[in-house]
Amino acid sequence: MILVWLILIPLVGGVVAGFVGSRNVSACRWISLVALALDAALAIGMISQHLGGFQYESSKVWFEEFRASWIPVLGISVHLGLDGLSSLMVLLTLFLGIIGVGASWSEIQERAGFFHFNFLWIIAGVLGVFLALDLFLFFFFWEIMLVPMYFLIGIWGHENRQYAAVKFFIFTQASGLLMLLSILALVFVHRAGTGTLTFDYSELLGTQMLPAVATWIMLGFFIAFTVKLPAFPFHPWLPDAHTEAPTAGSIVLAGILLKTGAYGLLRFTVPLFPEAARSFAPVAMTLGVIGIIYAALMAFSQSDLKRLVAYTSVSHMGFVLLGIYSFNEFALQGVVMQMICHGLSAGAQFMLVGALYERIHTRDMGKMGGLWTTAPAFGVAGMFFAMASLGLPGLGNFIAEFLILVGSFQASVPATTIAALGLVGATVYSLWFMRGAFFGPNERGWTIVDLNARELVLIAAFVIGLVWLGVYPQPVLNAVAPVVQSLEKMTQPVTAALLRS
Amino acid sequence: MTEAQFVALSPLILVGLAALVVMLAASFKRSNGLALGLTLAGFAASLVSLAWAAKVAPVQVTPLILIDRLALFYLGLVFLTGAAVALLGHGYFEKRAGYRDEFYMLLLMATLGAGVLVATTHFAALFIGLELLTISLYALVGYTRTEPRSLEAGLKYLVLATVSTSFLLFGVALLYAELGTMEFGKMVDLIRQGGHRETLVNGAIALVGIGIGFKLALVPLHMWTPDVYEGAPAPVTAFVATVSKGAMTAVLLRLYLLVGGAIPDSVMTLLSVIAILSMFVGNLLALLQDNVKRILAYSSIAHLGYLLVAFIAGGNFAPEAVTYYLIAYMATSLGTFGMVSVISGREREAEELRDYAGLFWRRPFEAGVFAAMLMSLAGIPLTAGFIGKFYLLAAGVDMGAWVLLGSVVINSALGLFYYLRIVASMYAAETSAKPGAAAREVALLGSATLAALALCLIWLGVFPAGLITLIRSAVLGV
Numbered sequence: 001m002i003l004v005w006l007i008l009i010p011l012v013g014g015v016v017a018g019f020v021g022s023r024n025v026s027a028c029r030w031i032s033l034v035a036l037a038l039d040a041a042l043a044i045g046m047i048s049q050h051l052g053g054f055q056y057e058s059s060k061v062w063f064e065e066f067r068a069s070w071i072p073v074l075g076i077s078v079h080l081g082l083d084g085l086s087s088l089m090v091l092l093t094l095f096l097g098i099i100g101v102g103a104s105w106s107e108i109q110e111r112a113g114f115f116h117f118n119f120l121w122i123i124a125g126v127l128g129v130f131l132a133l134d135l136f137l138f139f140f141f142w143e144i145m146l147v148p149m150y151f152l153i154g155i156w157g158h159e160n161r162q163y164a165a166v167k168f169f170i171f172t173q174a175s176g177l178l179m180l181l182s183i184l185a186l187v188f189v190h191r192a193g194t195g196t197l198t199f200d201y202s203e204l205l206g207t208q209m210l211p212a213v214a215t216w217i218m219l220g221f222f223i224a225f226t227v228k229l230p231a232f233p234f235h236p237w238l239p240d241a242h243t244e245a246p247t248a249g250s251i252v253l254a255g256i257l258l259k260t261g262a263y264g265l266l267r268f269t270v271p272l273f274p275e276a277a278r279s280f281a282p283v284a285m286t287l288g289v290i291g292i293i294y295a296a297l298m299a300f301s302q303s304d305l306k307r308l309v310a311y312t313s314v315s316h317m318g319f320v321l322l323g324i325y326s327f328n329e330f331a332l333q334g335v336v337m338q339m340i341c342h343g344l345s346a347g348a349q350f351m352l353v354g355a356l357y358e359r360i361h362t363r364d365m366g367k368m369g370g371l372w373t374t375a376p377a378f379g380v381a382g383m384f385f386a387m388a389s390l391g392l393p394g395l396g397n398f399i400a401e402f403l404i405l406v407g408s409f410q411a412s413v414p415a416t417t418i419a420a421l422g423l424v425g426a427t428v429y430s431l432w433f434m435r436g437a438f439f440g441p442n443e444r445g446w447t448i449v450d451l452n453a454r455e456l457v458l459i460a461a462f463v464i465g466l467v468w469l470g471v472y473p474q475p476v477l478n479a480v481a482p483v484v485q486s487l488e489k490m491t492q493p494v495t496a497a498l499l500r501s
Numbered sequence: 502m503t504e505a506q507f508v509a510l511s512p513l514i515l516v517g518l519a520a521l522v523v524m525l526a527a528s529f530k531r532s533n534g535l536a537l538g539l540t541l542a543g544f545a546a547s548l549v550s551l552a553w554a555a556k557v558a559p560v561q562v563t564p565l566i567l568i569d570r571l572a573l574f575y576l577g578l579v580f581l582t583g584a585a586v587a588l589l590g591h592g593y594f595e596k597r598a599g600y601r602d603e604f605y606m607l608l609l610m611a612t613l614g615a616g617v618l619v620a621t622t623h624f625a626a627l628f629i630g631l632e633l634l635t636i637s638l639y640a641l642v643g644y645t646r647t648e649p650r651s652l653e654a655g656l657k658y659l660v661l662a663t664v665s666t667s668f669l670l671f672g673v674a675l676l677y678a679e680l681g682t683m684e685f686g687k688m689v690d691l692i693r694q695g696g697h698r699e700t701l702v703n704g705a706i707a708l709v710g711i712g713i714g715f716k717l718a719l720v721p722l723h724m725w726t727p728d729v730y731e732g733a734p735a736p737v738t739a740f741v742a743t744v745s746k747g748a749m750t751a752v753l754l755r756l757y758l759l760v761g762g763a764i765p766d767s768v769m770t771l772l773s774v775i776a777i778l779s780m781f782v783g784n785l786l787a788l789l790q791d792n793v794k795r796i797l798a799y800s801s802i803a804h805l806g807y808l809l810v811a812f813i814a815g816g817n818f819a820p821e822a823v824t825y826y827l828i829a830y831m832a833t834s835l836g837t838f839g840m841v842s843v844i845s846g847r848e849r850e851a852e853e854l855r856d857y858a859g860l861f862w863r864r865p866f867e868a869g870v871f872a873a874m875l876m877s878l879a880g881i882p883l884t885a886g887f888i889g890k891f892y893l894l895a896a897g898v899d900m901g902a903w904v905l906l907g908s909v910v911i912n913s914a915l916g917l918f919y920y921l922r923i924v925a926s927m928y929a930a931e932t933s934a935k936p937g938a939a940a941r942e943v944a945l946l947g948s949a950t951l952a953a954l955a956l957c958l959i960w961l962g963v964f965p966a967g968l969i970t971l972i973r974s975a976v977l978g979v
Contacts, residue, residue: 070966071965071966071969072966073966073969073970073973074895074969111862136891139882140882143881143882143887144881144882144883146881147876147881150921151928154925154928155928162925165921165925166918166921166925169917169921170914170917170918173879173881173913173914173917174910174911174913174914174917177894177909177910177913177914178910180891180894181894181898181906181910184894184895184898184899185898188898188899
């Protein structure tokens with residue numbers, strides 16, 4: 001039941017905040033904050049019971065489960081479950097949710113009620129995605145988070161918001177329908193084999209089907225998730241959406257929504273179709289590598305700060321795709337680390353850029369320069385997250401990318417070699433970002449207010465998180481160990497052969 | 502007529518009676534409110550009598566009408582929709598000059614026609630129902646006599662509908678000449694047995710198909726839709742989009758269930774082409790419009806294309822899928838056209854896209870409901886439209902109709918584009934709105950109806966199990 005509350009609290013909080021917002025803006029911010037904090041407390045309380053003391057009992061797959069009948073005639077139920085992987089994602093979501101409310105405290109002045117309503121509903125939808133264990137329910141949440149996100153970009157976004165919002169919506173919705181087709185195909189294949197119509201994840205696992213069928217069905221899932229991730233040919237919506245979204249929108253987009261794609265690959269695409277996924281690995285890894293290099297080059301050639309950060313996301317997500325399809329423990333652990341660390345570092349960068357935009361009303365690097373002198377705290381924070389993004393040892397991103405490369409090296413040497421060049425690219429664009437905004441002469445004569453107390457607190461939270469993950473990543477690795485091991489096992493040729501016979 | 506037959510027929514009789522009462526009442530006292538009250542009482546009485554009739558169903562009343570579960574289910578749908586249109590029409594015509602009572606009388610007659618259609622098992626009754634519906638609609642479409650566009654739409658509908666009906670009639674005549682019966686069941690049996698002139702029968706079926714296709718506005722028989730939808734008063738547009746199409750779909754469903762899926766491949770191919778064309782033509786042309794009523798008109802063409810996909814796919818899911826999709830479509834169409842009628846001002850209807858600029862901030866309630874309706878049309882979760890689309894895809898996947906499913910996916914993305922255009926204009930800054938379109942007063946009844954519809958949509962989107970069970974018992978009873 002506690003899992004249901006996790007989703008309900010932001011839903012209800014959103015409605016309340018929406019109603020209060022038209023009368024009292026500050027109350028609506030506080031309500032949103034309290035709702036998310038309450039949710040986070042609930043989540044931490046529950047998860048710490050299971051992950052407490054860094055020891056993890058691997059006897060149970062799901063340490064919290066909820067099941068209720070929903071549409072019995074179609075074999076659909078409300079089935080929620082929490083394991084190590086989803087725990088981490090839930091915590092990340094709530095953390096960034098709280099940051100998002102904080103980051104928009106002064107930015108959003110108009111129609112704040114409706115803004116917070118949408119924001120909390122996005123959070124609720126994402127939590128649903130991370131918890132759903134019924135494929136219909138999963139799709140339901142998958143689509144639900146789109147509508148408020150569309151409004152967030154379309155109403156509170158920057159100049160070109162309409163175009164970006166529609167592009168975002170159509171990309172994700174169309175790919176989502178492909179996934180729905182795949183879900184249905186899987187369900188009907190399962191029904192043909194067993195005679196029962198069910199959308200339940202645990203029952204659909206291990207469905208027997210012809211390899212060709214499996215490949216087609218798998219592709220539907222793969223495309224939907226790589227659009228969201230995004231991977232190379234499906235990424236064009238991302239730079240627009242991230243750039244035009246308001247700060248809180250960019251933070252949740254980069255921090256959480258992209259992770260739903262990676263989560264989907266880990267939770268659904270690979271476990272449901274282990275063999276098809278394995279034979280598809282070369283293609284997926286190639287796409288990942290292309291994404292890493294291409295997006296790094298694109299990031300380097302941007303003059304718009306937000307666009308630059310957006311492209312770095314595509315590059316970092318390329319590592320995720322590469323890691324997932326390497327199918328070994330190192331790479332998969334790296335993938336989870338990368339999901340969390342990128343969520344933090346990209347979220348922080350978007351927050352900084354947003355705060356900067358609020359002060360100087362431009363995102364054009366050509367118009368900046370020399371900001372370090374007038375706002376040193378800003379500069380230090382920028383430097384820190386640039387270092388995180390380029391993978392400086394001691395910060396979480398380093399662990400993540402290092403693990404991924406170690407793992408993928410065992411799977412494919414050429415892919416790893418090229419992907420490692422992405423680290424050089426990351427160094428270049430990160431320093432480019434710093435040079436453009438903070439170093440050099442202050443030609444325009446900017447004098448800006450430095451980070452205020454509220455922003456410093458939020459930044460500090462990011463910094464602590466990244467340093468902690470960089471120095472002591474073991475709790476995360478422990479938490480996902482069972483998931484990673486079972487993923488590794490099911491994709492090994494031996495098990496695959498056993499499954500076939 | 503036995504008692505059971507009388508009971509079974511009572512829903513139709515009561516609606517017919519209500520039309521008479523409204524007409525008589527108008528000759529004593531002309532009042533918008535009174536006529537509405539009588540109409541609603543009529544609909545309520547027939548809805549109640551449905552439960553009564555359900556106890557004796559299935560009953561064959563004369564060779565023409567069969568009151569079975571399917572008929573009762575669709576009768577309920579048609580009557581509820583008719584009542585909602587009456588409620589929307591009250592506020593709409595209240596704002597406008599001229600007599601209002603005849604609207605309700607015509608509405609009741611048209612609904613009666615639709616009711617006959619959904620319960621018919623005989624081509625003679627089909628023709629009677631169709632004519633009753635269509636002739637009432639001629640007058641309804643041209644109801645605002647002072648507006649040239651409304652008259653033009655009425656005339657256009659008159660000419661085209663008459664031509665299409667004559668096609669239907671000719672087809673029926675040919676079938677009768679060859680098979681010697683006009684009853685659906687016997688016809689299907691005779692055709693199955695063979696021994697008739699194949700070409701003649703096929704030609705006749707094609708002619709009947711033209712008549713049906715016209716009512717459903719499938720491509721290439723869709724040309725009348727945008728003009729008629731645009732010209733007709735908004736509540737009447739809602740009626741044309743929902744009741745008239747819904748009744749025809751019921752006829753199609755009944756024929757489909759009788760044939761039992763044994764449809765020749767050539768017919769299937771033809772239907773597939775029509776479905777794909779309807780989706781693409783509807784959605785692509787909707788992209789080019791700036792008039793909300795025209796956008797919705799083209800979108801309704803596309804939606805009937807989707808609906809046809811479920812028919813073509815066949816399989817166990819088809820009847821359920823068709824019915825659920827139709828209900829979602831009817832509720833949303835009623836809502837969207839209802840919205841146009843509720844927010845329209847005295848001088849003209851709010852039909853330009855820019856009339857909606859800033860509606861979110863001006864009238865948040867109506868805009869929210871409208872957005873929910875549009876999301877349902879687009880098939881986004883939490884709305885009935887999503888379950889409808891889900892069902893449709895399930896029926897398609899079940900039978901492996903991949904080409905059709907591919908078109909549905911592409912068209913959903915296309916559709917999204919113009920639904921979002923309307924939504925976007927609602928939260929845009931209110932600068933470009935032309936005066937005269939915005940209602941100054943709130944039509945309480947209309948808004949309440951829309952709120953109820955929106956709740957209904959969301960309820961059906963979140964808890965569809967109840968309705969699914971109901972639909973199953975209705976379609977499996979045939």
